[in-house]
Amino acid sequence: MSDTPILIVGSMAFDDLELPSITARDVIGGSATYSAFAASTFTEVRLVAVVGDDFPEAPLAAMRARGVNTEGIERAPGKTFRWAGRYDRDLIHRTTLATDLNVFASFSPKIPPSYRETPIVLLGNIHPALQLDVLEQVDRPELVVADTMNFWIQGEPKALEKLLKKVDVLIINDEEAREISGIHNIRKAAADVKKRGPKAVIIKRGEHGALLFDEMGMFFAPGFPLEEVVDPTGAGDSFAGGLVGHVAKELEATDRIGPATLRHAMLFGTATASYCVEAVGTERVASIVERDVETRMNEIRSLFHLP
């Protein structure tokens, strides 16, 4: 475990999940929740999010037990953000059945003074203006990692443009890279996105893995083929959490973050995410320990080991 803290800002939610194997209601979810559980495998996490008065204490206690500082979680009057979705049999395509923003609709991240000096910031997928607002509330971090989505790319291009200039690593998927750049070819699209600000662009490709584009070139972290995938919800957020978690450890050990750090971190993110999808919701990601990650890392390394 490292002592280098990570600030994570994003959503906390109830998810109603229709999975091929099971239908589950009131599952604790949200980008910040998954990322926080994932990152807390490696280091201290400082969480900023909003929940309603219906949100239970148990998951917050479970987070604190893993070293997540929950001081920045605001409890607002009203209901917690709720998402309902149905997955296809292949667990890749999903249909959103309902999105009730509830208290998340008026979320305005307030960074507690004790969080101000946090070297690594992970900005989950919220309005880019709010992501910018978070960056204005903290002392200049060593690394800013951000996620976004097509909704903001289409609806808030100006705010997103400003955000991209302040982001070190942008994590998006193929389609989002194409929407930002207007370019279909993924390599050219990533190069275009990188020109808009981020030093590195990570393209998530679901079960197929993730591609990193940075000053050193391209790097590919393959998705780990699991014998059983139960619930892909939160895989991307767990990937991001595992990634920044490893960066925090490396920053503490070596006092720098370079292309090598990011490449190893891609694999740590992959390993963390591969656990997440083995159970419903945060059930598995909430209990990963570093030894688990090491086990999976060895399996992932063997995937591209040339004897």
Added chain:
Amino acid sequence: MSDTPILIVGSMAFDDLELPSITARDVIGGSATYSAFAASTFTEVRLVAVVGDDFPEAPLAAMRARGVNTEGIERAPGKTFRWAGRYDRDLIHRTTLATDLNVFASFSPKIPPSYRETPIVLLGNIHPALQLDVLEQVDRPELVVADTMNFWIQGEPKALEKLLKKVDVLIINDEEAREISGIHNIRKAAADVKKRGPKAVIIKRGEHGALLFDEMGMFFAPGFPLEEVVDPTGAGDSFAGGLVGHVAKELEATDRIGPATLRHAMLFGTATASYCVEAVGTERVASIVERDVETRMNEIRSLFHLP
């Protein structure tokens, strides 16, 4: 270049291609054509296929110039097999517009006596009974690699079952593995297919790469992200050709084919296929030299190089 020959049996065709960038008619294609051009980058190829009296001499001469023995290409009265297809903008999904088997409908591979002793056999996607028939006409090869498709999986399960017992390496895609096994999870599906005979199963995942399952475990060859993909036709066949091409070289150098050989061969196949898709039809794959493959191999290796 190696002197260890490879026997390739499959289709030769005219393709009519509707690509996002261009529409091209009478493009020389077919599984055996692509595989032969690809494999001839590395070693001698012995080709068995059928063409009609409308098939031009030029591509046959081009093959011979690359060390492809065309003695086994039968010229039958009638028209050559023709396939017409339209690719979506993403170059992943394609729609078959027409399939005219023509002389390919009554193809019965006749292995010339001079081909009988060929240590490596690549059986392109033809009727499994014909694939079996080829194996009966040759002396026991060191390695038999086969492709198949959903049409035979559904229509000729008995013949396919017999074939699988005689195949060392089966190359299929995700869906074909699921159809053969009746299992959705790709890792479990591959394990099931492997139990039916092949020592190794390679699952092609298009632009995302290919997974190898064998006695040593899993290995993943990532698809190489290109700046421009023009025509994916024949990528899988070029992959197979590049793969057996490298195996032939290794067999000559070390007198054995093991899990290490196959893992390296997966990358050689990937490198070869990545050239194929850069131009329409066989235009690029027909001119690759080993130095080209080495260049791309270095790029592919850097994709998963951990500094």
